[in-house]
Amino acid sequence: MSRLKLFSLDVGADFGGRVAAALGEPLAQHEECYFADGEHKLRPLDDVEGADVFLVQSLYVDSKSSVDEKLLRSLFFIGALRDAGAERVTAVMPYLCYGRKDRRTKLRDALPTRYLASLLEAVGTDTVVTLDAHNLSTFENAFRCRTVHLLAEPLMLDFAAVRLSSEKRPIVVLSPDEGGIKRAEKLRKVLGERLQRPIGRAFVEKYRRGEQLSGGTLVGAVSGAVVVIVDDLIASGATLCHAVRAAQNAGAERLLALISHGQFSGNAQADLARLPVECIAVTNSLPQENLSGNFELLDCAPLIAEAIRRLHDSGPVSELTI
CATH class of the missing domain: 3.40.50.2020 (Rossmann fold)
Structure with missing residues (x-):
């Protein structure tokens, strides 16, 4: 060798x-x-x-x-x-x-x-x-x-399972757009197996024209639920903000976000820190030097x-x- x-x-x-x-x-x-x-x-x-x-x-x-x-x-x-x-x-x-x-x-x-x-x-x-x-x-x-x-699914799964182990309310895994449904569905299945309980699914309709987002209709039932938003990337943070607003408007009571890569361009980190989200967990695939507040780091090394x-x-x- x-x-x-x-x-x-x-x-x-x-x-x-x-x-x-x-x-x-x-x-x-x-x-x-x-x-x-x-x-x-x-x-x-x-x-x-x-x-x-x-x-x-x-x-x-x-x-x-x-x-x-x-x-x-x-x-x-x-x-x-x-x-x-x-x-x-x-x-x-x-x-x-x-x-x-x-x-x-x-x-x-x-x-x-x-x-x-x-x-x-x-x-x-x-x-x-x-x-x-x-x-x-x-x-x-x-x-x-x-x-x-x-x-990054195993890292997200371990993190979410600990956070949600004693949760009694319904849990829903949400994709912030239709393109991420398969990614969210994979996590939903393994999270349900780990917690030994049914996990709901939902997604947000999103349309992008340049840097402008439109849409916002949430498909799925999240009223009174704990919503876990799953995505591969935070850049400007607009997609996550869009999803959080949609979930809030639909009656979600607790919000977590699990993201593979945290790029945080422009003022994204400051903007996201003000969201009513319990935690935003990202891997360290990109350098994360000043994460604090509601941000959590998942070590993918x-x-x-x-x-x-x-x-x-x-x-x-x-x-x-x-």
Whole structure:
């Protein structure tokens, strides 16, 4: 079996360090050089010849660099790993950019997920691992290389089961739009099995035109119920606010939100903190430095580490993806 090497570029080193600790492997060393003209160079300092290499790197915007800069650095580094003789390279990208534009809605629209897949494959990526892609079919169909789609569902399930273990009122799992119904339905089923009680279902009709949301009709019975809102991403927070208002207007008495990725663009975090929601739980697939109040953090690093362990050992990953 080839030796395992785990890398994380500087912008993702905090999360990469948590994955390394959960895996029981040190982070391998790399070098980044920046030049006066804005160009840069990356290379592994550890010997990777014949190694099974994993690069842990979410792709997101922050105050230091754009999504595109992180993507380009990741592509260059994967290429450098292959040139240095790595036997296999797996890109572990818990949050994968360009996932929301998953279909053409206007004439001559681009399909960024497909182009992103081509770029990763072109530099020699063997496997791409992500967590709760926005559209699973789009993610899987875009790539020709192997893909592994991990689920935050077990983390959400454990969190919700503890919070709701003594709840006597009806419980309803709500999708904030029709596109997330399947995701919410999966959690509804396992939550019902864990709590050994029936769990209701509901969704909110939502229509988007640019950044403007309309609709708001809630389909399902939530009056007097505890409502658990499930979604894959908070960006501006408009969708969650929309769902909370709809649930409140329909008579929900207690609200919780379980979200895979917390992007929190603009004033989203401050706006969401004012919502009448008991808690908003997000994973740390994206850096979360100042969460407080009604926000809760779900650590997905052990899940990522377990996926890496199984991929390296050629073990089954299906139970992490179903």
